[in-house]
Amino acid sequence: MENDVTRQTRKLSQLYAFTSIQMHEAIARKAGLSGTDHKYLGFLIEKGQMTAGELSTLTGLTTGAVTGLIDRFEKKKLVKRKFAEDDRRKVIIEPDTKKIMTLFVPLYKEFRKKSEKLIASFSTRERKIIETYFSKAIEIMNDTTSKLNKK
Amino acid sequence: MENDVTRQTRKLSQLYAFTSIQMHEAIARKAGLSGTDHKYLGFLIEKGQMTAGELSTLTGLTTGAVTGLIDRFEKKKLVKRKFAEDDRRKVIIEPDTKKIMTLFVPLYKEFRKKSEKLIASFSTRERKIIETYFSKAIEIMNDTTSKLNKK
DNA sequence: GGTAAATATCTTAGTTACTAAGATAATATA
DNA sequence: TATATTATCTTAGTAACTAAGATATTTACC
Numbered sequence: 015m016e017n018d019v020t021r022q023t024r025k026l027s028q029l030y031a032f033t034s035i036q037m038h039e040a041i042a043r044k045a046g047l048s049g050t051d052h053k054y055l056g057f058l059i060e061k062g063q064m065t066a067g068e069l070s071t072l073t074g075l076t077t078g079a080v081t082g083l084i085d086r087f088e089k090k091k092l093v094k095r096k097f098a099e100d101d102r103r104k105v106i107i108e109p110d111t112k113k114i115m116t117l118f119v120p121l122y123k124e125f126r127k128k129s130e131k132l133i134a135s136f137s138t139r140e141r142k143i144i145e146t147y148f149s150k151a152i153e154i155m156n157d158t159t160s161k162l163n164k165k
Numbered sequence: 166m167e168n169d170v171t172r173q174t175r176k177l178s179q180l181y182a183f184t185s186i187q188m189h190e191a192i193a194r195k196a197g198l199s200g201t202d203h204k205y206l207g208f209l210i211e212k213g214q215m216t217a218g219e220l221s222t223l224t225g226l227t228t229g230a231v232t233g234l235i236d237r238f239e240k241k242k243l244v245k246r247k248f249a250e251d252d253r254r255k256v257i258i259e260p261d262t263k264k265i266m267t268l269f270v271p272l273y274k275e276f277r278k279k280s281e282k283l284i285a286s287f288s289t290r291e292r293k294i295i296e297t298y299f300s301k302a303i304e305i306m307n308d309t310t311s312k313l314n315k316k
Numbered sequence: 317g318g319t320a321a322a323t324a325t326c327t328t329a330g331t332t333a334c335t336a337a338g339a340t341a342a343t344a345t346a
Numbered sequence: 347t348a349t350a351t352t353a354t355c356t357t358a359g360t361a362a363c364t365a366a367g368a369t370a371t372t373t374a375c376c
Contacts, residue, residue: 023284023292024277026299031189032204034182037306040313048362053183067324079363081326086362103324103371125309126175132301133174136294141174143291144298148177150283155188158276162191199333218353230334232355237333254342254353 027151041121046090054083058093058109065098066105092117178302192272197241205234209244209260216249217256243268 035049042052054073058064064072070080084107087093092114098104133141186200193203205224209215215223221231235258238244243265249255284292 019289019292020281020284023296024280026296026303027280030299030303031182031185033303033306033310035186037310037313038182040310044313050362065324066326070325076364077325078327078365082362101324101372105325121313124312125305128305128308129175129178129302130171132298132305133171136298138170140294141170143287143294145174145177147283147287147295148181151280152177152181152184154276154279154283155184157279159184159188159191161275162188162195162272201333216353217355221354226333227335228354229336229356233333252343252353256354 037125041118044121045117051083051086055087055092055109055114058107059111059114063106063108066107069107188276192269195272196268198237202234202237206238206243206260206265209238209258210262210265214257214259217258220258 038052039049042049045052047055054069057069057072066077066080066084069075069083070077073080073083075083084093084095084105087107088095092110094108094110096106096108098106136144189203190200193200196203198206205220208220208223217228217231217235220226220234221228224231224234226234235244235246235256238258239246243261245259245261247257247259249257287295
């Protein structure tokens with residue numbers, strides 16, 4: 015059975031995830047994108063560039079939906095399409111990192127500064143504890159997700 | 166300037182939020198709901214019951230969208246509509262907690278067990294550190310969100 | 317080398333959930 | 347009582363999705 019202390023931590027971690035979504039959606043809206051588009055643009059920034067097919071696999075969207083996604087980004091000049099040299103069927107999506115940064119950095123700036131300050135307020139040992147919790151919780155969630163998607 | 170250690174913690178907390186969304190969407194899909202519907206159903210469970218208008222304010226959806234939302238829940242027999250005694254214009258949405266639990270508990274069961282075990286693996290002092298991080302991070306995010314929505 | 321199969325992306329038709337604006341019904345106010 | 351306000355619903359139009367099929371390129375086989 016779950017005791018009160020465990021429950022409190024669990025509830026707080028739930029609220030953390032939820033609050034994070036709300037913030038990301040607010041940032042996206044402010045940048046003229048939907049929450050999902052913001053999320054997927056993050057993938058591109060993270061990876062640098064990828065093909066339309068890779069983005070489809072990564073996002074779980076159909077290839078048709080990915081075509082639309084890239085169209086929206088391209089119209090805003092946030093990415094460029096180019097054919098792969100080695101296989102001209104493939105479409106490489108190249109994010110304009112500079113342009114994207116210019117769009118988002120002002121919106122994230124204050125948040126990032128405060129976050130860094132918060133993290134810095136913990137000792138190395140304390141940060142280690144927080145990181146351990148995050149790592150293990152992520153593992154559990156990924157496990158749950160992949161089991162659900164399989165069955 | 167951000168150092169590597171800070172960066173690592175920040176990245177991990179980002180990944181945590183992202184992974185959490187993925188899991189919630191997987192659970193929702195499995196229950197035959199969309200990710201957003203799952204989220205909003207959570208509001209209802211949390212609060213017990215509320216009027217359509219309150220749900221509209223809480224979710225930020227238009228009243229028309231809320232009508233559709235309730236229709237979808239009602240069709241699945243997850244909630245019931247009834248008029249408020251004191252003001253018959255108001256529609257009270259009453260969640261069938263039992264039915265909703267029956268739907269979601271099996272999907273969450275293993276995750277919850279593992280989460281509780283993880284939380285229990287930390288000492289009271291360690292849990293306190295994790296909770297402090299969460300609380301303060303939530304505050305920062307809420308601050309950012311409300312500022313963005315205001316401007 | 318030429319033909320068939322496979323692959324990567326795009327297009328089209330149909331669906332779902334949203335918004336904006338206005339309709340309906342109940343309540344509050346003058 | 348008549349009018350204004352409020353709470354929800356309805357309607358018309360839009361955006362982003364899926365499924366299925368079209369198009370273009372590459373790979374495999376004889």
